[in-house]
Amino acid sequence: MFVPLDALSENQQPVVRVDQMTVVRRRVVLRNISFAVPMGSVTGLLGPSGSGKTTLIRTIVGLQARASGTVEVLGLPAGSASLRREVGYVSQAPSVYPDVTVRENLRYFASVLGLRGEPRAQAVRRVLSDVDLTALAGTVVGRLSGGERSRVSLAVAFLGTPRLLVLDEPTVGLDPVLRRDLWALFGRQARHGTTVLVSSHVMDEADRCDRLLLLREGRLLAAGDRGELLARTGTVRAEDAFLRLVEAPHSLEAG
Numbered sequence: 222m223f224v225p226l227d228a229l230s231e232n233q234q235p236v237v238r239v240d241q242m243t244v245v246r247r248r249v250v251l252r253n254i255s256f257a258v259p260m261g262s263v264t265g266l267l268g269p270s271g272s273g274k275t276t277l278i279r280t281i282v283g284l285q286a287r288a289s290g291t292v293e294v295l296g297l298p299a300g301s302a303s304l305r306r307e308v309g310y311v312s313q314a315p316s317v318y319p320d321v322t323v324r325e326n327l328r329y330f331a332s333v334l335g336l337r338g339e340p341r342a343q344a345v346r347r348v349l350s351d352v353d354l355t356a357l358a359g360t361v362v363g364r365l366s367g368g369e370r371s372r373v374s375l376a377v378a379f380l381g382t383p384r385l386l387v388l389d390e391p392t393v394g395l396d397p398v399l400r401r402d403l404w405a406l407f408g409r410q411a412r413h414g415t416t417v418l419v420s421s422h423v424m425d426e427a428d429r430c431d432r433l434l435l436l437r438e439g440r441l442l443a444a445g446d447r448g449e450l451l452a453r454t455g456t457v458r459a460e461d462a463f464l465r466l467v468e469a470p471h472s473l474e475a476g
């Protein structure tokens with residue numbers, strides 16, 4: 222059963238709209254998925270390992286072929302060339318240069334975005350602080366741990382001002398204090414107009430999101446406002462809502 226918690230009003234242009242999408246990767250890994258992500262929200266894409274989160278994210282950033290259905294981002298087909306500057310994407314594999322320092326990577330990517338001089342230096346300082354890497358700014362990326370390297374990729378994504386930021390499991394393995402700070406940062410980005418879509422398999426993190434997409438075995442269990450999901454399922458935590466949807470779906474169908 223799928224619980225569509227709320228529909229977007231006619232004139233509310235979603236940042237992401239997925240309609241009846243199925244994806245096959247040797248077997249069906251996403252089945253008949255439909256949802257919309259409104260502007261300015263932090264939407265959590267939550268589901269166990271292997272449920273299809275990365276595959277769904279790849280369709281949104283235009284890297285994954287679909288068997289059927291449509292995916293639109295800012296009203297254009299996902300992957301359109303004109304979306305390149307509008308969509309920031311951080312995959313699970315760090316995508317920065319290993320043979321130069323953290324600061325040199327950030328200066329390079331800031332230059333690609335057209336920043337020069339003091340604005341570039343300021344942007345680099347800001348994102349180093351955002352991801353708590355100021356102390357490692359002079360370290361060659363190849364000598365960092367996996368988690369530290371992922372944070373460099375995250376910092377690159379924060380250099381620009383994309384309208385949609387898509388982050389694939391950005392908080393895996395991080396210190397709880399940094400995790401909390403990053404979620405606060407995602408909220409600030411959303412308030413400044415960047416829509417943030419974040420995946421996680423840690424159900425606790427769902428409680429930090431405005432909206433949720435709950436995925437299990439390639440099917441969407443629920444999509445919409447977190448508060449409404451909790452109210453509909455009579456739960457106070459997203460993890461319990463997830464269990465309720467899996468274990469007692471029929472009792473919710475009339476609601």
Ligand SMILES: Nc1ncnc2c1ncn2[C@@H]1O[C@H](COP(=O)(O)OP(=O)(O)OP(=O)(O)O)[C@@H](O)[C@H]1O
Nearest residue numbers: 246247250268269270271272273274275276277422
């Ligand atoms: N390169 C691939 N080729 C074929 N099938 C794949 C490939 N990558 C993933 N799959 C299949 O797609 C399913 C969903 O994988 P996906 O990576 O989207 O899940 P996920 O929810 O992101 O998992 P995790 O949290 O472990 O990253 C997997 O169960 C796997 O069977």
